[in-house]
Amino acid sequence: MKIVIMGAGAVGSYYGGVFKRNGIDVTLINRGKHHEAIINNGLNIRSFWGDYNVDVNASNKTSNLGTFDVVFLTTKLYSNQEAIKQLSNLCSDKTIIITIQNGVSSYEELSKFFDSANIIPAATYIEAEIISPGTILQKGSSVVIEIGEIDGNFSERLNNIKNKLSFEELEINISKDIKASLWKKMISVGAFGTIMTSFRSSFGEIISSMYGEEVLRGTMNEILEIGKLDGVNLNDVDIDKVVHGLKEESDSITSSMQQDLTNSKPLEIDNILGHVVVLSKKYNYPTPFSTTLVSSLQKFKEG
CATH class of the missing domain: 1.10.1040.10 (N-(1-d-carboxylethyl)-l-norvaline Dehydrogenase; domain 2)
Structure with a gap:
């Protein structure tokens, strides 16, 4: 499973660090000093489950990366207009887009530009912040992502994501009613x-x-x-x-x-x-x- 995390700030970088540590092929899309620090020194994670550094792929562009199996959209909501334009560079007609953003309607905005069948809304519960460029501090004894199909039905792809991407430091649950x-x-x-x-x-x-x-x-x-x-x-x-x-x-x-x-x-x-x-x-x-x-x-x- 080839994953890209679009808008990898505190939350997205934490996910990326966990995935990389557990052998998942993951790329982070971010920018600024945080991006530069990851490129130069790797990504530092300080968490409830321990501290570690991972050498993770990171880019500040989407134009030359090819397509991915799964996109985690973790940008701030006010950046969606710009992010949506760049998402097309990362997606094939089979790419799953998991929207992990605040609010209750980002998946609806995304469905105006991408096939709603390829979109999985999600809610996450995590306390994380960038305490210095390239370093994420996670607090609390649990990190959870809830995923669910828009129509409320169970699907094999939900189960596949849960089984492949759940780890001690990141729990993925399937919601019967994601709304x-x-x-x-x-x-x-x-x-x-x-x-x-x-x-x-x-x-x-x-x-x-x-x-x-x-x-x-x-x-x-x-x-x-x-x-x-x-x-x-x-x-x-x-x-x-x-x-x-x-x-x-x-x-x-x-x-x-x-x-x-x-x-x-x-x-x-x-x-x-x-x-x-x-x-x-x-x-x-x-x-x-x-x-x-x-x-x-x-x-x-x-x-």
Whole structure:
């Protein structure tokens, strides 16, 4: 299985490091100082499962690499327009594109340009950051990718991906309802990630503040209700359990959006919680917590 990871920042580079360490043929597409460091010194991974360096293929171009069996699309959502143009260089008519991005609708955008039969939506749960060019720090005792067919059916290709690409340091699960999986991630990460960014605070600081947990729960409930209005089956979501689980992992929780704000990079706010606010207008359902959070970050979204 020949794999390319498009937009290999913190998350994509971690995947690439795991794949390479376990003998998978993988290429990273990235740029800037992170790319240069990988080319010159290899990719350093510091993780729950140990620290290691791998000599992994990396490129800042897609034009001369040929096609791949599987593309992991891990670019920021605001880079999709540029990324989609380059994806055609990497894909044959049989290439599987796995979209591992924030939000709930990136696979729909991608299907405007590629055969939807070749697209597998995915949700990932990982705490990772680039602590210096070429070095990824992963936190927490689990890294999970959930994959699923858009129509909800089981397929042999899902099982094949799970069997070939699951390792101790990266668990791949098959979702029976990937749309629900994406919304469940939005309820969790879309809420706390945006709040951490808006508040310029750690998760622990938010929870221990006077009204922090109220804001968290209020935002989560708004996302939950909008998802239901959008036709997604979220009846098994228990906000109490979600919050309890987050509290248990409090020390390892990070927010990529908060990291982008700190580094004066563009924010994905319009495609994450902003998408929820847009849908709230469509369904005429009030979302005061979400609307306030999105508004608080608007002037920073261009970087």
